[in-house]
Amino acid sequence: MNVDVDAHIVQQVSKFGFSKMEGKRRVLDTGGTENVYAVMEDVLEKLKILDYETKFLAPRRDFKPLHKCFFSVPTTPSEQFPYFAALAGWLLTVSGIDFVKWSDFDEDPNSISQTVLTECQRLGFNPKFPVSKLRHGSGAAVCAVLNFLCDCTLKKMEFTVKAPVYTMADFIEEAQVDEEAEIGDDIAEEQEVDNVSPYAAYSSTTDHDRTEQESEEKTIQGVVESSVDPAKWALELERVGPMLKLKNSALSSNEWRTHLDQSVKHESLVSDRFKAVRPILINVGTKLQQTVERIAAKESNINKDFEHLGTDFREKQKTLDAIQERYNYLSQSRSELTTELAKKAETVDRVKAKIKERNDKITDTSPLNGISSSLAQLRKEITSMELRIGVVSQTLLQRRAK
Secondary structure, eight states, X not given: OEEEOOHHHHHHHHHTTOOEEETTEEEOTTTOOBOHHHXXXXXXXXXXXXXXXXXXXXXXXXOOOOOTXXXXXXXXXXXXXXXXXXXXXXXXXXXXXXXXXXXXXXXXXXXXXXXXXXXXHHTTOOOOSOGGGGTTSOSHHHHHHHHHHHHHHHHHTTOEEEOOOOOGGGSOOOXXXXXXXXXXXXXXXXXXXXXXXXXXXGOOOOHHHHHHHHHHHHHHHHHTOOOOOHHHHHHHHHHHTGGGSOSOTTSOTTHHHHHHHHHHHHHHHHHHHHHHHHHHHHHHHHHHHHHHHHHHHHHHHHHXXXXXXXXXXXXXXXXXXXXXXXXXXXXXXXXXXXXXXXXHHHHHHHHHHHHXXXXXXXXXXXXXXXXXXXXXXXXHHHHHHXXXXXXXXXXXXHHHHO
């Protein structure tokens, strides 16, 4: 497979700031770090070369065409990882690699990621990231794996890039532009050839159409006719004329002719293609209309067949709503009663604490024990006092007897 590379691609690469090409991967000028957006763009271009839209997307209605940031920016892993798994499996199959295939959306993402990375390592890929980086379905690791698989597929298909070949038709001869000439001279020359239509060489209309066109141009010219004084116009032209000169001599003076040629060519090409495509479009439209009618008829039949089920469902839904309302009411009552019970329980606990305190005070014998000990002490003191009184009385009697 031989593909001519347009030089415009190189201009686009330089416009985005990518000037180095290392191992078919673009890197930034500042730092040499791999840019995930540039790698994703490379992957997309290589997939277009592999005609993935026809060979991969056509049999699969659940996948949409890729854009330049699909795998480089994490958005929805549930969409990105299945797309990555299916695309990697297709590239491995096209490359002729015999591996254990998996079913879409059925296999474990860790197992799929491990299988893809293992097959890439068998092909010579040297990963600098863990296998868990592939499980998210986006990021630099996913883009690097897809880029490597695309390179292997292109190598398997013997894809080569040839240098661009330029023909003489690509170099449009530019007319000589006199920078010293005044714009007023050009206006005078254009007024001289005003009666000749500039599109005469490119028009394929009949004489009748040309007559109608000239009459329409005259009508338009009559409507937009200016009432400015020619002397003032010439004076204003001398003032602004030097400022209206073309500063860039590289601009082609007959660029509009090229655009007109391209427009006529594209119009004829579209007309020719539309003649062949129109019956197909009409056939597709007819089939779509028939399909819509069948779907509408089937829908009406389904509605009739399941009308009684719908009635039962609505009745049960009403019953469920009533039960749910009753449940909500009972739940609210239960919460209120629970709150009241908690308050009563707190009151009972406080009463029990008071009763316990009083019982402890009633059954306490420590005051009685104190009184008993005090009485015993008083008896001992009374006995001692009586003994002393007896001794003193005896002493007094003896003294009186003497």
